[in-house]
Amino acid sequence: MRVLTFTALYPNKVNPLQGIFIHQRVKHLARRPGNFLEVIAPVPYFPSWLPIRRWQQFSQIPREEVIDGMRIHHPRYPFLPEISMPAHGMLMYLASLPIAQRLHREKRFDCVDAHFVYPDGFAAVRLGRKLHLPVVVSARGTDINLYRSFRLIRPMLRWTLMHAAGVIAVSADLKTKMIALGIPETKIQVISNGVDTERFQLLDAKSARKQLELPEEDAIAVSVGYLIESKGHHLLIAAIAKLKERLPQVRLYVIGEGVYRAELDALVREKQLQDRVFLLGNRPNQELGLWFSAADVSCLLSSREGWPNVISEALACGTPVLATRVGGIPEIITTPEFGMLVERNVQSIAAGLEQALTKPWNRVEIARHSQSRSWNAVAAEVEDYLKSKV
Template identity: 40%
Template sequence: MWPTRGIFVLERMRAVAGSPNLRLDVMAPVPYYPSIAVGWRRAFARVPRMERIEGFDVYHPRYFMTPKIGMTFYGLSMGLCSVPAMRAVTRSAPIDLIDAHFAYPDGVAAALLSRMIGVPLILTVRGSDINVSAQLPVIKPWVRWALRIARHVVAVSQALAERVAELGVAREKIAVIPNGIDPHKFYAMPREEARAKLGVPKNRPMILSVGNLAAHKGMDVLIEAMHHFRETEAIKTGTGKEPLLYLIGEGPDRIALERKIRDFALEDSVRLVGSLPHHELVLWYNAADLFCLASQREGCPNVVKEALACGTPVLASPVGGMPEILHSPSMGVLVPRSARAFASAMRDALMREWDRQAISRLGQEQTWDRVGQRIRELFASARQAHA
């Protein structure tokens, strides 16, 4: 349904599947929805029960979900409704371990299945599941139960690991394994070449952000920052040229962001590009002078890691795992989450000489191959302890 979402899960699966004698089947439940052409959720009805994606068998059992009011039972519903599909998988080959992503509702469903078929669970937490879902009183007990059932809990940042420990999980069973990068997909190239291929202007500074058009991603903060930049900062860059801001992604706030662009008369300076295939982003990262992320919360944002791997310096709000990613001032700057702060930081960053090749080398250090090796070690540890 949304092929650009959860790419980091697919990338990790590919890395883990590189081991011989390891078979991965995927269970990706979707909410039940009747086959009627009403509302955006009608897309759920068109999802096949089983499909093959990039070499993986992917099963889509249906679970009952009543929007908002039934949130407490999403995990339970997902788990129980996945039992028939799980039994079908076990008939063709025994399951030795469950590797689940996101604590709620998926982690709860996986914990239930883990208990039912008697295999160990590895549960990876990624950000909003712990920072948001686990903070809701009706959800927190479910999340804590799933974390307790898991043999190992993988956190994609140290900051997230601390939040998991606050939920009562023993630190010795928490492994911090950040997301990786594929250096064959994200690498540095000449900026002029990237801009020529994209057909974007060559004579103006270019700022890029990639993410869901939702409030917590801070696209509105960046648009307002562009307004302040026009008012106070452009002349201070020494060129007097106002940068172009490109926002890549889709989401519920698109109409509100379009309105904000009009209100600030920024039609010539801010472009909403829409959603793009993952493999096309390498050109945009390389074309940009600067990558910005003004998120309210994050786990381990892959868009930042991808930008760095392409050699693009980053300005980002100091949330979640961001301080761990921008561990060197040569890679970028942590910026307070306000429009004025980002406008000022944009000016300073555009005036600075960055070593893009050095940024790319640092950004490519944590590869998916390294991540895959560490995950396979956890798999072996969990199976050995369970034997």
């Protein structure tokens, strides 16, 4: 099967961590016998001479690159932050059409595999109509959880989902929300994300702490995710402050970067937690397994989620998880033996964190269960679904 993957949410030379879960699914699908995949990952056009650091990075992304044997094309589309969002889908489509037509003439694809319903999926469905190819769109989380509340975007979400040949939801929760948009239940297939079982596996906690130069005896919590309000890092920091008398040895390591960094730094200083809370910025994906293994608990206090990979990855390392009861999270933490679900407020988080840090956990069993959902297994399900739409 010859598949054209289309999504802007894909790793690149400048941001190798972006959309790594999509790359994992694409890469493993490409490795299955008889398959060939190529990727179009459009990026915003931004003049290299404009001195705006946040956006200037887009000019550094090559027009074409190869990652893990996957060839990725990066056409440029016009982009005005927070202004042109209703036009992003059409702009992506127009910018990507020439390269899509050329690749289809050369490769003769069987279908288009698109990720993120809007604007990516919208553009992909239009490409499919132009190229006479069926398009399967994968809903990821924010595209449905947040964008369906945007008055101008909601109709384009519905148009995309209704005109796609098929829809993949990474969680049953997302499927339910798409049905509420008027999408037929029979059109939506739930295929959850997998986990890299080579990168995320049970390791000796003492050895992991030694490699990371962390104290052996302290209780350690980690929180991995973008530094944005919806990830709830501020609530976790406040919970650490609430527990500092009862759990004087607890340390929190926050891994990630984002626009909320200054606010979190200020909160750490305000709560006088400089010796307990550490904002580490981005860390290489291959290093995350060590952090999960070194931790007593991994935390994710989001207000919305699709299928958060950091939970699956922590569990695959045998690390219990403290998380909010939102999105697909209850579909991952299906038993109290894997972690704890809390309400999204400081009191509930603090109580849950204290219990998680004092409860005995069977890390071997946690890892064994979570390792069963490999990316190979996911790729096989995706392959079967794509074939059913060709």
